[in-house]
Amino acid sequence: MHLSTGFLVLLTALCHVDSLNVNTKLVLIWGSPNDTEISETYSGSWDECLQKCYCDVTCVVIFRTSAGGEIYKIGTPFSVQKIIGAGGNIVGIKRTQEGCSGTFPRPMFGQTTVTESFTSEKIVYNYTISEIENDDLTEWKFDFKYFVQCDEESFASIRGDIAVCISIRTFSGPFCQNRAAGVALCTEGNGLVITGAYAYAEGYTIGDYLTKKSNSALLPTRYSNMYFWIDGIRSSSAQYNMSDPTLNGITCFNWGPNSQEGVLNTCAFIEGTSIVRYWDCDATENGNSYCLRGAVCRIKPVSHT
16 A cells, blocks of 8 residues: 555445445545544554445545554544655545546645535534645645434435434324424433424435334224424414524425415425324324324434534
8 A cells, every 4th residue: 555646545335335436546645644642443454444444435535554554534624734854654534535636736726715515314514624825834734524323213404504314203092182282392311402304305305204204103903194293383364473593484394285374373294105294283193194292303313413
């Protein structure tokens, strides 16, 4: 393995990470991170350290040491200083890069600022790497815009400049309950607030998770469908009161036919097809047609910045 090649390319098949970008590479340079207190020590051969960082989606930099390597992950800002000679060591910087761009100096390949991002079911992040030159000193600064890691009951989603965790929760009993119970359900444990769809694409994703939940959750046989409460109480013909500040009102709710025409003080709910409708806030069911089985909730992430 030679530093002069500029890239270390490892097979994603070795990582068992389905969403790892096929253009993800570790770019090898001479340098040294400026902060050793925020890194994690990994003992093993240098090849093992590189593989560890490459396969860990939260690893952005690996620094070679005599014991193995120091891994720098998403979170606290830091920088890597360019050092050539006895004072430097090999640093691997994770980049999403097509081809080799061998005519440009690494790791930026002719750019002064680059943005790296990652999106999976449980983890999303976005950060920038900036090259700063001051006299004879060159360093690369890592600034993190957002990072969130969600637990097993939820999925990650990006809302503008922030990332959130969304969970589909069901009532433990009775099976069908009103909107107030849905609000309370969303604050239990690590719950934060009842929520809805920030964008149409997110609404379709919520619909997919609702379908999965509907296939696994218990439901009395007399009901043909189960629906879930979401954020939004109609206060006027064109206004809904919202609880979740990360939503853009009801702008991107996928309303069904005539769903925004009706009486006041009704509450929004969502079907498994992502269609949004309104109903009496105190309702728990609609005959044998459907049961209000739970709520769509925004919950606390496992870790975030």
